[in-house]
Amino acid sequence: MSKKIKKRKEIAKILQEPKGMHDVLPVDEMYWSRIREVVSEISEGYGFHRIETPLLEFEELFQKTVGESSDIVAKEMYTLKTRGGDMLALRPEFTASTMRAYLGHSLGRLGQPQRLYTFGPVFRHDNPQAGRYRQFTQANFEIIGGQNDPVYDAHIILLSMRFLDILRIKGVSLRINSIGCRVCQPAYRRQLQNYYKSHEKELCADCVRRAKTNLLRLLDCKEQGCVKLREHAPNILDKLCVTCSAHFKSVIEYLDELKISYVLDNTLVRGLDYYSRTVFECVIEAEGREFGALAGGGRYDYLAEFLGGHATPGVGVAVGIERVIGVIKAQGIVFSSKQKKMVFVVHAGEMAKKKAFRFVEEFRRAGIYVKESLAKDSLKAQLKFADKEKARIALIFGQREIYEGTVIVRDLENSLQETVPLDRIVEEIKKRLK
Ligand SMILES: [Zn+2]
Ligand SMILES: [Zn+2]
Incomplete structure (x- = not known):
């Protein structure tokens, strides 16, 4: 080898x-x-x-x-x-x-x-x-x-x-x-023992052993011979x-x-x-x-x-x-997971990325379901991912918007977008996701 x-x-x-x-x-x-x-x-x-x-x-x-x-x-x-x-x-x-x-x-x-x-x-x-x-x-x-x-x-x-x-x-x-x-149970066991003793030759090897140690288990053996034998075994319910x-x-x-x-x-x-x-x-x-x-x-x-x-x-x-x-x-049973309404944070540029990272955490703490792909730098790739994740809203942190203290809110269902001041954004998102 x-x-x-x-x-x-x-x-x-x-x-x-x-x-x-x-x-x-x-x-x-x-x-x-x-x-x-x-x-x-x-x-x-x-x-x-x-x-x-x-x-x-x-x-x-x-x-x-x-x-x-x-x-x-x-x-x-x-x-x-x-x-x-x-x-x-x-x-x-x-x-x-x-x-x-x-x-x-x-x-x-x-x-x-x-x-x-x-x-x-x-x-x-x-x-x-x-x-x-x-x-x-x-x-x-x-x-x-x-x-x-x-x-x-x-x-x-x-x-x-x-x-x-x-x-x-x-x-x-x-x-x-x-x-x-x-x-x-002891009386039943004795009966069962007598019954199986008279049929010992028909039992499988495991059951011959079990007859001495775990007698009741003879009843649930899957071997054909044993299955057949139990048909005439004494019934516990009668005893x-x-x-x-x-x-x-x-x-x-x-x-x-x-x-x-x-x-x-x-x-x-x-x-x-x-x-x-x-x-x-x-x-x-x-x-x-x-x-x-x-x-x-x-x-x-x-x-x-x-x-x-x-x-x-x-x-x-x-x-x-x-x-x-x-x-x-x-049986092909599927459990539908309720699709939670989600915002997706997108950034353009290094400074915006830092801001976006901070706001993702703010959304989390405000109880907003949020996802991001901050490690991807291409805007197109990020939006594609947001689409795949079935996000309702994309928040776009752009270079210009950061200077102005704003962020773009894009509704991914109808592609309408609006610029919102950063200090009002958490409130605004909560309102929109309701
Ligand atoms: Zn009893
Ligand atoms: Zn058996």
Whole structure:
């Protein structure tokens, strides 16, 4: 390999993002700013308060809550040992951190339940595929504390569906299930274990392993043999205890009341240790479940106890922002950005350029939306740029006008122009842009 080619290859490598990481470019700003707007619209409308937790947490936090046997902890966590010898992990999700913060700061004292939301990156060393990254963004909404009232489950599901609806995403289907509680789930697990034991030869290799560590996950395996097997697997909904059954029925009744349609899906288990009772996912029906859920969540009434806290009910949802944006693009949804009325400052000559630079700042401070291309000296080039930016008004700072203490105001819609004294210009522009 020639030196030149080698060098070029080195440069190409250094310009790449690490596998599964991605730059968000200005061309996607429309989507991200709309998403941020919707996050704040939803949080305000449904009464959630922002909480920010660190990117790094003790590895143990996730081992104890998400669970050692979950894919997230077993295979996907980014961990590191600090110089001080602590074992930390880049957060693979938000719920455990939010509960840690809730307990650690006794947030329950401020009133219960607390409605908390987070927005930011999470990290999973997963196999990157369409819409799936190793660093991705989640918006989480959690209701923690108070009663484990089914109305809160419905509240979380409602806002999840509303979130996707505001973004005008079509074909969203709600899948919902109950995975029971400490009373009824163990008996169901035993039944499931017996069922799969008698069919062990038909299971895929992953499921043979999972049967020992994360049994419920056998239900959502995508391998053909396993999919076929689960058709005759015992159904959790038949095995719920009276309390879980009443709780689930009540969640469903709230959804009926809200006219939110849903699919009962007894193969939906979510695979994290902290879930109990309600679990749900918002998926795009047309594309099947291969694209992954846009949002998913459920109830986690035992999570606080995993962290040594008092029994504290909780229910929440995580929205996968990159997946949502992927669907928005695939469905061709465009968000119209309101064209703000803008002035464009143009100069002719070195002295005028200085004056123009100063006035651009004055306009900004007066709340006027202003743009310039001061580094371009040709008047023609500047006016062309003003046109491209769809400016309403061009302000032309000329050499002669500077001496006279004036500026030319040109209406770019009808090309009429007028000379205005500089000390009245801010007022004049405000009037014209109204
Ligand atoms: Zn139960
Ligand atoms: Zn399988």
